[in-house]
Amino acid sequence: MDGKQTPAIEALTHLRSKICNRNSIFSFSSDAPDSNYNKLKFIVSNSVTEACNNSVLLLGSRGCGQVEVLDLVLEDLKAEYPEIISVVRLDGVLHSDDNCAIKEIAKQLCSENQLLFSKMASSDDNTQFMMAVLREYGLAHKTVVFILDEFDLFAQGKQRLLYSLLDAMQSVSSQAVVIGMSCRLDADQLLEKRVRSRFSHRKLLFLPSSKEDILRLLKHILTLPEDSMFPRDYVITFNKKLHNMFEEAKFKEILDTLLDADSSVHHVLNFLFVAVCNMNLESGYLSVENFKTALLSIQRPYKLDSLQGCSVLELYILACMKRLEDKEQNSYNFNSVMTEYKHIHDSYRISDYYARNVSLRAFEHLLQRELISFGDSRGQNQSIEFRPVKLLISSHELLQGLKLYRSCPALLQKLMTGELNKMKAHLVDVEMID
Amino acid sequence: MDKENSGQVTKRTTRASASSTPSKNTLSNQEEFEDMDKENSPQVTKRTTRASASTTPSKNTLPNQEEFEDMDKENSPQVKKRTTRASASTTPSKNTTDYRPPSLLDNLVFREQQSIISQDELFSTFPGRKCQILELLRLFGPINSSLLPIFLYGGPSSGKTSIVLHIFKHLKRPFIYASCRTCHNPRLLFESVLNQLLLHRKDSSNAYSSAKRCDKPSDFVNMLRESLMEVINSLRVNSKKSGLKESGEQGIGGMVYIIFDNMELVRDWDKDSVIISMLFKLYDILKMPEVGLIFISNNSPDTYHLNTGSVEPIPIHFPEYTEDDLYQIFLRNQRDPKLYSSFLDVVLKDSCKITRCIDELSTYFRLLFEKYCEPLSGIGRVPNQDMKSKLYMHLKPHVTPSLNEVFRVPSCLALELKENKEKVGKKRNMRRLGDGVVPDDIDFHMSVSAKYLLISTFLASRNPATLDAALFDSAGGGDNTNRKRRRK
Incomplete structure (x- = not known):
């Protein structure tokens, strides 16, 4: 790479920052009249203009744009009604503790109103402060929007925060909106009775986008703007190639495989990001190959990958465990696995037989890789050999992994496929003849 | 010089942390040392793995390791320089004389002219x-x-950390490195990240304290956002100032990268996995496109079971080395490549069937290679075919015993009580008794009562804690709690 920035590099940087800026991506899906954007905007703006309290839950699986759509709504409303909307953001991951959450609310309200926040204030002081601020806001006809991300985590303890927030919603003097976001669809069922009765039971469901939407999204993101600093002919060829590619059957196939696994927008964005990163900088255009490699690196068969990393000895141990499970032995530990290993060794005369110490180390590796795990959390001061273990990998995966494994001993595969019984019979025959 | 500064920052962190928890300090110090090694010289990969190999607890690795270090010093002047530097940074008196007001770019980027490394x-x-x-x-x-956040995973000693650090050296961009092994609780992790961002160094003048006290995730995010803002702003100012001058060569730029190493350990920190979901969500929480997050872990992303689920970062897999890769890796920095390659021809294939983990293999090979060389009178002779088979015959009987020696897994008890070496020694003896193996003779005198005490501690350690309470608590602790429960 030399110092001179080629259009390809500039385009790459442009596309990357576009993908990373998630808010702008959702802006384009907001035009439909019944979109969540419009519904949410109606609720919040209602509260702003009519001076009433509201509460709403945004539900839907992760990465479907709850946060982004909400941000867009707030951004637009702030532009529409300047200086009368304050936003308080909480996150269940950070503030699931009630005291901590109240403190954070007080802190954000302080910085919003250029007040000095006292670190020493007790939780009680902070609650009173919050109530006072809410009252003042109501009198001044200003709206506070409380955003509770990971709403389900707030419902863990005594729900004091939720109660005091939703209780404040009941009074006429305040003017606030509580917006909860959660990936649990049953989030409102987690609430206590006293909290639930104060909640408005408005819920907006965010669904993963359909294939058509995703395709539109792709076009929206990847198309380069014509009126920009890029050379004009470069942009035209880039966009033309892109649109030709979207029509290709191969590309559609890739997109289908991607969406079959997970059609949330964030997942698609990750995929796009990798694809764009793979763009060939010399030619400067995206190709189907880029998307293909991106798909492979986004959707990895994790268990199979980690099987490929195993040594032959580790595979033997896995096979032994599998055999023990086939024999319906529901609890076993390293010692029983070793007995099985020895048994296999004795009956089939395998060449790869290692001492107990060595096998134990391999066993530890498997634990580290999390292909196997301890059956229970009890007995943590026991040695590894004596604790019950279980397989974390299905027999199908194991079989598939063995097939892909380079230089896998033939016997090991036979062990798994059950052909061994035949072989054993054969061995017995041979011995009889001898 | 600049690098030394950055080295010290991390080094210091461990020291302070070590003093707070004596139990882990041996481990964490070592790890940090490795990290430093990796950062400092481009040709240490081989050596670091060796150093880490000594974590596999077999007794004879330790003296050998020293030997190797000596060897390395002889071999390359560059490494020698580095070692002295590292040792200089450990003496606090020198630090204070060297002290310069830290500037951002010096601290967050590898900036030594000679150490620029090319892609090749x-x-x-x-x-x-x-x-x-x-x-x-x-x-x-x-x-x-x-x-977007990325997630590197792969088995131990597959080069994840050192490759990432070297790439940053190559790209010359600012980054922050925090290992969850050295920072073994949330507070240390948070403070280590903040210290690096705020260019704060723990030293005697500030009583080895952190720049900010921070143990809650919520505080961390707030402080992190503030300090990141500052750093990014100063980067922006800097790039404007030197924009013309430096546009020719790559480097710095407006991005700050945060690397979290050893993520798998965070899973054991807390039961409700708050920290781990926080870290994975950090990108969404911060909403700063100028911040790049890099996670490094031994385990693949599917092993992170979170009760609330999370959006997965982009995975990058570091597979185990293949046999050919291992061959090349072991041949690097060898004094006698020809001899060693003939040695590898003999042993590598078989040992790959057991493990492909470099640090284990290197310990094992070191032992075997000594044995292999024994019949050779002088080093430097190229063995012919005849000699090779002779050497092989000599080696053969040693394979199994050294395998057993190297791959021995210490008992779980021994691991727990490692802080007290003496105790561990005794415990091991006791354990062998328990397993029915012939016990080693105790080579020092012990009074009878001490022996009884030892045996009873051993027994007590194997009992569940509740049983102890029921048997020995004079107030009958177990009963009381039961009664209370019943009343509820």
Whole structure:
């Protein structure tokens, strides 16, 4: 790479920052009249203009744009009604503790109103402060929007925060909106009775986008703007190639495989990001190959990958465990696995037989890789050999992994496929003849 | 010099942390040392793995390791220089004299002129890792381009950390490195990240305290956001100032990268996995496109079971080295490549069936190679076919015993009580008794009552805690709690 920035590099940087800026991506899906954007905007703006309290839950699986759509709504409303909307953001991951959450609310309200926040204030002081601020806001006809991300985590303890927030919603003097976001669809069922009765039971469901939407999204993101600093002919060829590619059957196939696994927008964005990163900088255009490699690196068969990393000895141990499970032995530990290993060794005369110490180390590796795990959390001061273990990998995966494994001993595969019984019979025959 | 400064920051952190918890300090110090090694010299990959090999607890590795270090010093002047530096940074008196007001760029970037490494050098330093390096370089992209969180995973000693650090050295971009092994609780982790961002160094003048006290995730995010803002702003100012001058060569730019190493350990920190979901969500929480997050872990992303689920970062797999890769890696920095390659021909294939983990193999090979060389009178002779088979015959009987020696897994008890070496020794003896193996003779005198005490501690350690309470608590602790429960 030399110092001179080629259009390809500039385009790459442009596309990357576009993908990373998630808010702008959702802006384009907001035009439909019944979109969540419009519904949410109606609720919040209602509260702003009519001076009433509201509460709403945004539900839907992760990465479907709850946060982004909400941000867009707030951004637009702030532009529409300047200086009368304050936003308080909480996150269940950070503030699931009630005291901590109240403190954070007080802190954000302080910085919003250029007040000095006292670190020493007790939780009680902070609650009173919050109530006072809410009252003042109501009198001044200003709206506070409380955003509770990971709403389900707030419902863990005594729900004091939720109660005091939703209780404040009941009074006429305040003017606030509580917006909860959660990936649990049953989030409102987690609430206590006293909290639930104060909640408005408005819920907006965010669904993963359909294939058509995703395709539109792709076009929206990847198309380069014509009126920009890029050379004009470069942009035209880039966009033309892109649109030709979207029509290709191969590309559609890739997109289908991607969406079959997970059609949330964030997942698609990750995929796009990798694809764009793979763009060939010399030619400067995206190709189907880029998307293909991106798909492979986004959707990895994790268990199979980690099987490929195993040594032959580790595979033997896995096979032994599998055999023990086939024999319906529901609890076993390293010692029983070793007995099985020895048994296999004795009956089939395998060449790869290692001492107990060595096998134990391999066993530890498997634990580290999390292909196997301890059956229970009890007995943590026991040695590894004596604790019950279980397989974390299905027999199908194991079989598939063995097939892909380079230089896998033939016997090991036979062990798994059950052909061994035949072989054993054969061995017995041979011995009889001898 | 600049590098030394950055080295000290991390080094210091461990020391302070070590003093707070004596139990882990041996481990964490070592780890940090490794990290430093990796950062400092481009050709240490081989050596670091060796150093880490000594974590596999077999007794004879330790003296050998020293030997190796000596050897390395003799071999290359560059390494020697580095060692002295590292040792200089450990003496606090020198630090204070060297003290300069830290400037941002000096601290967050590798900035030594001589240490700029080219892409080819990267490939040659890490044999068998070209794919991963290229993929990472592509993801990091040109300067000033934003990055979605990425997640590197692969078995131990597969080069994850050192490759990432070397790539940053190659790209010359500012980054922050925090290992969850050295920072073994949330507070240390948070403070270590903040210290690096705020260019704070723990030393005697500030009583080895952190820049900010921070143990709650919520505080961390607030402080992190503030300090990141500052750093990014100063980067922006800097790039404007030197924009013309430095546009010719790559480096710095407006991005700050945060690397979290050893993520798998965070899973054991807390039961409700708050910290781990916080870290994975950090990108969404911060909403700063100028911040790139990099997670490094031994385990693949599917092993992170979170009760609330999370959006997965972009995974990058570091597979185990293949046999050919291992061959190349072990041949690097050998004094006598021909002899060693004939040695590898003999042993590598079989040992790959047991493990492909470099640090274990290197310990094992070191033992075997000594045995292998025994019949040779002088080093430097190229063995012919005849000699090779002779050597092989000599080696053969040693294979199994050294395998057993190297791969011995210490008992779980021994691991727990490692802080007290003497105790461990005794415990081991006791354990062997328990297993029915012939006990080693105790080579020192012990009074009878001491022996009884030992046996009873051993028994007590194997009992569940509740049983102890029921038997020995004079107030009958167990009963009381039961009664209370019943009343509820």
